[in-house]
Each structure stands twice: as structure tokens, then as C-alpha cells.
Amino acid sequence: MxxxxxxxxxxxxxxxxxxxxxxxxxxxxxxxxxxxxxxxxxxxxxxxxxxxxxxxxxxxxxxxxxxxxxxxxxxxxxxxxxxxxxxxxxxxxxxxxxxxxxxxxxxxxxxxxxxxxxxxxxxxxxxxxxxxxxxxxxxxxxxxxxxxxxxFANEEIIQANNTGLSDIQTAQYSKNPISCSKTTTIKEAAIIMSTKRVGSILIVENKNPIGIITDKDLRLKIATGLISISEKVSEIMSSPVITFPEKITIAEAQIAMIKHKITHLCITKDGTPNSELIGLLSEHDIVVLHGNNPSVLIKELKRAKNVNTLKYIREKTSNLLTGYIDQKIPIVFISNIISEITNAITIKAIELSIEEMETQPPVKFGWLALGSQGRKEQLLITDQDNALVFEDVPKEKYEETKTYFLKLSKIITEKLNAVGYEYCPADMMASNPKWCLSLSEWKNQFNTWVTKPTEKAIMMCTIFFDYNLVYGDAKLVDKMSESIFKSINSFEIFLNFLGRNALINPPPLGFFRQFLVENNGEHKDQFDIKSRALMPIIDAARLISLSHNLKGENNTISRFQKIIQVEPQNKDLYLSCIDAFKIVLRFRTEQGIKNNDSGRYIDLNTLTKSEKLRLKGCFKPIKDIQDMLNIRYNLSQMM
The missing domain is CATH 2.60.120.10 (Jelly Rolls)
Structure with missing residues (x-):
């Protein structure tokens, strides 16, 4: 029946x-x-x-x-x-x-x-x-x-249960590592390293690795006279060693080296220190084996002679990003790597552009990345947002100096466009005379935005306050930063206006847990993950860090980490915002790769139930941080 x-x-x-x-x-x-x-x-x-x-x-x-x-x-x-x-x-x-x-x-x-x-x-x-x-x-x-x-859908837990890392290329390691016993003298070990032309030597006991000495140890501990070369290797070896099994992947090796701040991993039979040593994997091995390694890409950039090479490396970077996302590598690691490569591409574009100019820059200057690149959160290829600041000059030299930097900026932005970074639709680029200014002009501009916080001025602040020096003189940028904080401290109500702007977008979910989607326009019925989920967190981090005069960090996660130090009572809320930000940023990146676009607008009908759950799990901290801002800055009285 x-x-x-x-x-x-x-x-x-x-x-x-x-x-x-x-x-x-x-x-x-x-x-x-x-x-x-x-x-x-x-x-x-x-x-x-x-x-x-x-x-x-x-x-x-x-x-x-x-x-x-x-x-x-x-x-x-x-x-x-x-x-x-x-x-x-x-x-x-x-x-x-x-x-x-x-x-x-x-x-x-x-x-x-x-x-x-x-x-x-x-x-x-x-x-x-x-x-x-x-x-x-x-x-x-x-x-x-x-x-x-x-x-949250904890990245570490999911990653630990994900076999995806073992599906990618296995690292090729040295199967005949140079080793010695713990009773060997440092001098003897150094001679062995020199004779074998290796940069490290393993210390083993009963075939198990117990320590390692590298060229760096010899420089810092022996060449400086801190320890006698006649002592045993056990006096200077790094111990315990970090071990992995034979099937370690390149991605796992990279993460382990970054996490433990080391350049060598020991390969043992069962992956533990209490197992027979069978190989050694060095950072150099990874660079050689993995052509798409970030270190290799940056080295290629330094040797680049033309824009075509920059474009080629940018395309390889996109492939690298896709690989990292597929491998479920932590999003912070991915952001750091992609940001460094993006900055390196920009630096090389600037250097090539200066070479094309008839003369060298007449005064010191700084090239600033704005927006997501300025926060080191730009993963997908988006349009340019940049600015230039140059040293103050006598009035009679101003026009000549500005003309030079405008011409240079135009060449730079053209190269970046050829590489794949489209021109900013709003023309927020250093090639625009509005955003190619002397230090004094930038100080006056920021002061005007702060002391006369119109709707447009606040919008400009959300873009230009997230700047990062990519190339040039750091002192110029430091003086800009000091001027900004001075203006804010003298006109504190500006923070209330900035806070009101942070609440423009309501929490991503309605009361009945429905996603808030676009009501009209080209993206009608789609979910704007940038405006609804990412920007509320970014705006909150910026506002609170400015209110505490926290300088030197424009990255959203780094801002929250600094804020936690001055507001430990709200630590759990800020940690929740960090986790939510990581997950939403990864989600947008995944969608952008999948749909070959910016990943900003999402058709909810294409999402699975689990994907929707994953997103919904990130939305509560957004509501809570907005509620906190509303109370802290009395924003209900300004609406």
C-alpha cells in the first residue's frame, strides 16, 4: 500500500x-x-x-x-x-x-x-x-x-570540510632535502649548505624533522655575533617545524607559509612531525612551480616594458582570482593578493607614463587610488577612480606645473584603460582638472566638503575619504590626512551628516525576510548587493573610524579591527560585521565571475535556497550597526 x-x-x-x-x-x-x-x-x-x-x-x-x-x-x-x-x-x-x-x-x-x-x-x-x-x-x-x-556560514569550518583544496595542483617538493643531526655544529651545517648550494638545512632525529636553519638564521644570529659558530645547530634552529603530507597543494602551502610567517614546509609520510621526513617545500619551489603565483606576476610586472604586458598580467590575475575563489581560499588573503597586484600594475603604468614625458615631474606628487581600490577591496575588474596631489609651488609656476600633471594623468589613465580598467563614467580620475590638485587645493577642497556638507559633498567624501597612496610622496598624503581630521574636529556635526548618508539604504531584508530589490529601471526586481549589503558596512566602518581619529587604515576590516581596540564593549558586533563583510564580498565576487560582470546586481531566481540562507545570515549585523549609528549620532532627528 x-x-x-x-x-x-x-x-x-x-x-x-x-x-x-x-x-x-x-x-x-x-x-x-x-x-x-x-x-x-x-x-x-x-x-x-x-x-x-x-x-x-x-x-x-x-x-x-x-x-x-x-x-x-x-x-x-x-x-x-x-x-x-x-x-x-x-x-x-x-x-x-x-x-x-x-x-x-x-x-x-x-x-x-x-x-x-x-x-x-x-x-x-x-x-x-x-x-x-x-x-x-x-x-x-x-x-x-x-x-x-x-x-555565520563560517569560512574556516566550511573550508575544513571542503575537499576542493585537494582537487587542485599538488605542489612538487624537493625529495632529497639536506639534513644534519642536532649535534652538528653551526659551522659544519653552514659548510654543508654552502657545498650543496642550498638556503636551508633540516635537523632530524630518528628520521623525524625537529628543526630547520635557513640563510636568514645565519645572518641574524651568527653574522651579528649573537651566537658562536661553534655552538650546536640546536641553538639557532627554528622548532617545531611545520609539516604537511605529500599531497599538499600549492594553495595550502601558500596559506600555511603566510599564516606561520615561514618560507619552508617539511613533508613527512603522514603529515605530522612524528613521522619520517620525505621532502622539503620552499617558497622558491612554489614560485617556480606555479606560474600564476602572485610573486611571479609582480616580478613580471617589474620587468614589463609596455602596456600589452600589463594587460596580459591583469588577465592572469583574473584567472588567479577565479582559482582562489574556486579553492575557497579566505577572502582576506585573496583581497590582499589581488590588491597588491593591482597596485603593482598601476605603479608600472605610472612609471611607463613618466618615461613618455619629455621631462621628469617638476615637483613631488602622489597618485591616489580611490573607492574599492583605495580600500584594497577591489577584486573584480571595475572602472577607474583615482586622483593626484602635487606639491605646492609659487603662483607663477602653478599653471605650468598643473598642465604637466594633467598631461601625465591623461597618459596614465589611458594606459590603465588599455589594460582593462575602464574610464570612470563620472570622470573621477586624475586626468580631470578637478581631481588633479596641489596640496593646498586638496586641503581646501576637503575642508569645504566637511564644513559645507551638501548632499553632493557627502557623496564625494564617501569616495575621496577612502584613498590610498599607490605611487609618490607619502608626506604629501600624510599632510592631507592631518588636514581632513583637523577639519572634522572643528566641525563635528559633519559626522552626523555622514551618518545620515550611511543610513540611506535600509537593511537588506523586509520584516517578512524578503530581499529588498530594485523597484524600477534596468535592474528591476534584482538585488543590489553593493548598495544593500556591502556599502552599509563600509560606510559604518568609515564613519566610526573618523569619529575616533583613527588614521592609516582605509580597509573596512582593518578599520573595524582598530575600532574594536577603542570600543571593546562593542567587540562582538564589530566582529560580526567583519564576518558579514567577508561573506558578502566573496558572494559578490563569485557572482561577478559567474556572470562576467561587476557582480553588483543579482537575479534572486538564480540563487539556491542555501545561497539565500547564506546571504540572509549576514544581514542582521547590518541592521544592528545601522541601529547603533542612528542612536549614536541622533540621526532620527536629521531624517
Whole structure:
């Protein structure tokens, strides 16, 4: 006899992740064991601190509110609607519920046994990955320190469970590393290194690596006279060593070297220090083996003689970005690498342009990257935003000096355009006389924007305040920065206007958890991830850092990290903003690569349920940071 109820449940679940990746047998097993529960409005499914049930829940109809009780206040954290999973985290972590689940309307739930799910996880890796992201985004305990690691679709957790890194090219390492025993003298080790023409030597004991000495150790510890060359190698060796198994990939090696600030990795039979040494992987090996390595690209840039080479390297950089995204490399690592290459391309374009000029620059100057490049957050190829500042000159030399720099800027922007960076539609480039100014003119310009904060002036500030010196004299830029903060300190109400601008875009979700999309125009019904999700976080970081006179950092994550030092009481909120920013930036980048565009506007119909969950999990900090700004700067009185 057919199980009609199970079939109906089957038909419902198959459209929602992670059930959509199950085979028919697995899904039918779940469907046949589901308990159908009716929940009246205002009734609890479970309460905070309650021991976990034997099942987690999927919303069939209705809506379930997730509430957190904090200091006798019941806070609505999230609303789960059709197809959403909740109540899973305690079952996975063997912990009590950290919040209450209460129906906000009459609801029907499917209760699914966690034991059946565990059986399926063992044979279905896709389900495992989704559930990690799913319960991380659904269980959004507001800034609870003990649960912080699970607040978002945590990159480290997902990465640890992702086999993608092992699918890319395996690094080729030296299979005959030079080694010695710990009783060898430093002098003997140095002679061995010199004879074998190697830059490092491993110290082994019972065939296991216990330490390493490099040329750097010899320079810093021996050549300086700090330690006698007659001492044993154990006196200066770096220990313990960092070890990996044979199948280490180039990406894993790069991350490990950056994380541990080292240039060599030991390869052992089982990947641990207590295993036989079989090889050594150096930073040099990676550069040689991986032609798309950032170090190689930057070296190629330094040797570049024409724009065609710059364009070629820019295209290789795009391929590098795609590879990093596919490998699930941390977005901060990706941003740093891509930003350094972009800056190197710009520097070379400037150097080539100066060579084309009839004379060298008449005075000191600085080339400034603005916007996302200025914040070192430009991953996808976008249009140019730049400016130029030159040293003050006598009045009689001003026109001649400005004419020179305008001509130079025009050549530079033309080269960048040929490389692939399109001209700014709003002409916010150094080739525009408005943005090619002397130091005094820039000081006056910023002071005018600050003391006369019109709508246009505030918009300019959001662009020009995020500048970064790419080429030229740092002292000029330091003087600009000092002048800006002086103007702000003398006209503090400017921060209120800047704060009002930060709230132009409301939180990305409506009350019923619907994405706020464009109402008209070319991108009607699409989600603007830049304006709705990225810019609110960027604007908040800029505003708060300016209010604390925090200088030297324009990057959003770095700004929040500095803000945490002066506002430790809000640490959890700011860390949540950092995590949200990382995830949204990665998401935009993924969409841009997928659709071969800027990734700004997203057709929600193309997203999977899990992708929507992933995004929604990042939106609460946006609302909370905007609420905080509203109160801190009395913005409700200015609206």
C-alpha cells in the first residue's frame, strides 16, 4: 500500500536543500519517518536553555520566530519560513537551545530525526556541507561570545570540510632535502649548505624533522655575533617545524607559509612531525612551480616594458582570482593578493607614463587610488577612480606645473584603460582638472566638503575619504590626512551628516525576510548587493573610524579591527560585521565571475535556497550597526 503522506512530504522536501541532493531512497526514508506537527500561533516549539529534542524542524507552512532572551528582554532574532531548517545546532553540538522558537502564525512543521540525518551525512558530503552553513545562518544568537564561531556560514569550518583544496595542483617538493643531526655544529651545517648550494638545512632525529636553519638564521644570529659558530645547530634552529603530507597543494602551502610567517614546509609520510621526513617545500619551489603565483606576476610586472604586458598580467590575475575563489581560499588573503597586484600594475603604468614625458615631474606628487581600490577591496575588474596631489609651488609656476600633471594623468589613465580598467563614467580620475590638485587645493577642497556638507559633498567624501597612496610622496598624503581630521574636529556635526548618508539604504531584508530589490529601471526586481549589503558596512566602518581619529587604515576590516581596540564593549558586533563583510564580498565576487560582470546586481531566481540562507545570515549585523549609528549620532532627528 502506498504511503500517501510520505509521498507528499517527499514532494515538498525535494525542492529544498539539503534534501534536493539526496537520492530517492535516502529522501523517502526521511519522508517516511517525518512527524507532522501543528503549532498554534504564539505557541513554542522549544524554549531557550531547554534540552534538545530528538528531531530538528523544517517549516512546511506558516512562520516560526527565533527569540533570544537577554536581560529579561525577548529579542526577535529571525523568522523561519517555508523550507527553512531550525533547531539543528544543539543536536550537532550536544548543547541546549540558545534561543526559543515560537510560532508567529499558525504553522505546520516537519520533525526529522537527527539519527536518520547522521546516517545520510556519512555517505553524502554535500548534505554535510550544507548543514554546516544552514544551521550557522539560522542560529543567529546576537553576538553570544560562546557561540560566535557558529554565527555565520563560517569560512574556516566550511573550508575544513571542503575537499576542493585537494582537487587542485599538488605542489612538487624537493625529495632529497639536506639534513644534519642536532649535534652538528653551526659551522659544519653552514659548510654543508654552502657545498650543496642550498638556503636551508633540516635537523632530524630518528628520521623525524625537529628543526630547520635557513640563510636568514645565519645572518641574524651568527653574522651579528649573537651566537658562536661553534655552538650546536640546536641553538639557532627554528622548532617545531611545520609539516604537511605529500599531497599538499600549492594553495595550502601558500596559506600555511603566510599564516606561520615561514618560507619552508617539511613533508613527512603522514603529515605530522612524528613521522619520517620525505621532502622539503620552499617558497622558491612554489614560485617556480606555479606560474600564476602572485610573486611571479609582480616580478613580471617589474620587468614589463609596455602596456600589452600589463594587460596580459591583469588577465592572469583574473584567472588567479577565479582559482582562489574556486579553492575557497579566505577572502582576506585573496583581497590582499589581488590588491597588491593591482597596485603593482598601476605603479608600472605610472612609471611607463613618466618615461613618455619629455621631462621628469617638476615637483613631488602622489597618485591616489580611490573607492574599492583605495580600500584594497577591489577584486573584480571595475572602472577607474583615482586622483593626484602635487606639491605646492609659487603662483607663477602653478599653471605650468598643473598642465604637466594633467598631461601625465591623461597618459596614465589611458594606459590603465588599455589594460582593462575602464574610464570612470563620472570622470573621477586624475586626468580631470578637478581631481588633479596641489596640496593646498586638496586641503581646501576637503575642508569645504566637511564644513559645507551638501548632499553632493557627502557623496564625494564617501569616495575621496577612502584613498590610498599607490605611487609618490607619502608626506604629501600624510599632510592631507592631518588636514581632513583637523577639519572634522572643528566641525563635528559633519559626522552626523555622514551618518545620515550611511543610513540611506535600509537593511537588506523586509520584516517578512524578503530581499529588498530594485523597484524600477534596468535592474528591476534584482538585488543590489553593493548598495544593500556591502556599502552599509563600509560606510559604518568609515564613519566610526573618523569619529575616533583613527588614521592609516582605509580597509573596512582593518578599520573595524582598530575600532574594536577603542570600543571593546562593542567587540562582538564589530566582529560580526567583519564576518558579514567577508561573506558578502566573496558572494559578490563569485557572482561577478559567474556572470562576467561587476557582480553588483543579482537575479534572486538564480540563487539556491542555501545561497539565500547564506546571504540572509549576514544581514542582521547590518541592521544592528545601522541601529547603533542612528542612536549614536541622533540621526532620527536629521531624517
Amino acid at each position: 502506498k504511503n500517501t503522506i510520505a509521498e507528499r512530504i517527499f514532494d515538498f522536501l525535494k525542492d529544498f536543500p539539503p534534501f534536493d541532493v539526496l537520492n530517492k531512497e535516502q529522501l523517502f526514508k526521511i519522508s517516511s519517518n517525518v512527524k507532522v506537527i501543528y503549532i498554534e500561533n504564539e505557541s513554542f516549539v522549544f524554549k531557550q536553555t531547554e534540552a534538545p529534542h530528538e528531531s530538528f524542524y523544517v517549516v512546511k507552512d506558516g512562520a516560526i520566530g527565533l527569540y533570544r532572551t537577554m536581560e529579561n528582554d525577548q529579542i526577535l532574532v529571525d523568522i523561519c519560513d517555508e523550507g527553512d531548517i531550525f533547531g539543528l545546532r544543539p543536536l550537532v553540538q550536544n548543547d541546549n537551545y540558545l534561543m526559543s522558537a515560537k510560532a508567529t502564525e499558525e504553522s505546520i512543521l516537519y520533525a526529522i530525526s537527527v539519527e536518520i540525518l547522521k546516517e545520510i551525512i556519512q555517505t553524502n558530503d554535500k548534505v554535510n556541507k550544507f548543514l554546516i552553513a544552514s544551521f550557522s545562518t539560522n542560529i543567529k544568537t546576537p553576538y553570544a561570545q560562546q557561540n560566535y564561531g557558529q554565527l
